[in-house]
Amino acid sequence: MFSSVRFGTGRLAPCRYLISKHVLRHTIAVAFIRQKDVSEMKSLQLVAMLLLMLTGANEMAAQDLTGSSAVQNEVLILHGKQLFIDDYVIANLKGVRKVLNQPVKHPRNPILRKHKREYAITYGAVVWDPKNSLYKLWYQIWSDPRDSIGTAGYAVSKDGIEWERPVTDKAAGTNLAIFEPKEPWVGAPGVIIDTRESDPQRRYKMMYLAKPTLKGESLRSCAAFSADGIHWKQEPTNPVAPYSDTQIAPYWDARLGRYVAYCRTGPPNVRNIARIESEDFVNWSPKVRVLQMSNLDKPYSTNLYTMTAMPYAGVYIGLVNTYHGETISTIPDDKPWMDRCDAQLVFSRNGVTWHRVLHDGAITAAQLREKRDWKKEADDAVFLPYGEFKMEWDWGQIYPHHPPLVVGDEIRFYYTGISGRHWATYHKDTPDHAVGLATLRLDGFVSVETDDEGTLTTNSLMFLGDTLVVNANASGGAITVEALDADGKVIHRFSRSNCTPITSDSVRHVVSWSDKSDCRPLQGRPIKLRFHLKRAKLYSFEPATRQNP
Known part of the structure; x- marks a missing residue:
């Protein structure tokens, strides 16, 4: 019934929280107290809105998730861009390697x-x-x-x-x-x-x-x-x-x-x-x-x-x-x-x-x-x-x-x-x-890359945003992304087969599934992202807010 929640870019919340409206509101309040920067306050307002959505209109879904074995693990609440210098967001690398890049x-x-x-x-x-x-x-x-x-x-x-x-x-x-x-x-x-x-x-x-x-x-x-x-x-x-x-x-x-x-x-x-x-x-x-x-x-x-x-x-x-x-x-x-x-x-x-x-x-x-x-x-x-x-x-x-x-x-x-x-x-x-x-x-500090094929799977995270933006070089290869639910099962709409392959070099690829980039259905619940790489380099990803309300 309990899940350890990480806020921001790496600070562990001071205790374990039951996924309930009362405790989530308490967590948000603590997070607000600890923030002094206006930009982070705005991002935390987004956290507040989404988590209250989780415990309001989607309260039944949240309660169902507490019965999942995956919820026993830590759930990262991410703000902004995620790098791969350390393994904070990485759960598993298979067939890929991390590489330090020189300027x-x-x-x-x-x-x-x-x-x-x-x-x-x-x-x-x-x-x-x-x-x-x-x-x-x-x-x-x-x-x-x-x-x-x-x-x-x-x-x-x-x-x-x-x-x-x-x-x-x-x-x-x-x-x-x-x-x-x-x-x-x-x-x-x-x-x-x-x-x-x-x-x-x-x-x-x-x-x-x-x-x-x-x-x-x-x-x-x-x-x-x-x-x-x-x-x-x-x-x-x-x-x-x-x-x-x-x-x-x-x-x-x-x-x-x-x-x-x-x-x-x-x-x-x-x-x-x-x-x-x-x-x-x-x-x-x-x-x-x-x-x-x-x-x-x-x-x-x-x-x-x-x-x-x-x-x-x-x-x-x-x-x-x-x-x-x-x-x-x-x-x-x-x-x-x-x-x-x-x-x-x-x-x-x-x-x-x-x-x-x-x-x-x-x-x-x-x-x-x-x-x-x-x-x-x-x-x-x-x-x-x-x-x-x-x-x-x-x-x-x-x-x-x-x-x-x-x-x-x-x-x-x-x-x-x-x-x-x-x-x-x-x-x-x-x-x-x-x-x-x-x-x-x-x-570009540290990339995840392969000369063949492989995958990077993230730790459990709370997706706060409506668009997934990826910094990657897939020229001569491809990158696709799929989303997994709390039990590690592929979320059908966000499957690898539905993902439009990334096949070029850009610091701001927008990932889409069935020609749609809207990730709002992923919000407010623990998920994992799995990146499939084929002769490609992945530098970062970001849950961003780009869609109109």
Whole structure:
């Protein structure tokens, strides 16, 4: 008689509920209390309406379902798009496999080279500003090899590919972000445009590193605000967080109603990733470590150097900078990977508990303790690789900028690439520094695919929507979908034989049965979806609302 119900994208409701009008109303009320974001409130209104339909006009149907053996299982109540990075929605894979997909580096890379007056460039932040219809980039500049002067450069672009450095200081003829009063040293700018901010002077928000004494022990995490992204006023109570010396990655978390940032742990300076949060971008919580080294990092003596992250489709996506085999000694010819940096994908459903992503998707902490060929796993876990050794412009180091950007039907990953190793001077490298771009199809992180035929069956779920939208590439093959009832029996109208095959590539296929896409008969009861793949790739699915009332 009882069914465990999951709300949203992964939070388990606090207890088991009898499918009845009273308890469902209680569950809805609890869910409303826990939501602070308007968009999620609207989606929960839909949940309320449909669940009350289940216990009102369809109450007899609901009561009948409680006698089904399938109702003893958890029922997922889904909101929005569902990815396949972890197995949250997956009950069974047969004849198909999960595959981690790497973004494709842009053919015009590098898209911005360091200027002759810039000794080196590294960490950066890219945003799209709809007010000016411009992409905007802030990047860290070193002016000499001793790191005695650190500044933040500023660049703009109409398309995110061709960039220019506007003169921000006419007297000096430079393109630097201007801090008032002047900061002796600025590093690792992490910038957001805050669309919720009522004060125009704080529309742009930055977290950055400051070094007021120009000595390493004075490194601190600070905040600044701007109306135009060029002229910045420091927060009077700086520093707002303790020590960090790499990229600080802030964003607004609508689910929490708070700002969240990822930075390095410390003090002391330990290469690990920490998380902080704030209600006002000024008063930040203590650091909590969210990633730690594991078996995956042992084969290449890997350190977790820095991390950028973003909310995406109800979950959280991150790129962790992986620094392999740090050394200032001579590197053997058979270990060209030493003293180089690339990036791996990480994944979370709450922004605190993060999972490493391998060649076949997210891995749990328990799985990380298993006996495996961890060298092969590490090789296959690379998401954004450095270039070919001493051949390409980014062969030595990759530093992802913050945050990844969703642009139309693609996800953009901007990064700094360096043609030299981390301790370049000791290895007699002569590095150049530039900004590059890599792109991934929308939702394309992990696909479910087959070169032959197979199926993906979901866990039991409550379908909240009237249309099933699928992101898939079935060129040269086909995908069909069928719906199963609570006992695992095919729902006749939504059978595989009635489904119009998907045979092309699109991020928004609309699934139809007997030439009809209306899924309203599936609403308000536990179902499973079974995807039949034939030489195809499936990236995501979404219960959407598209039909007229």
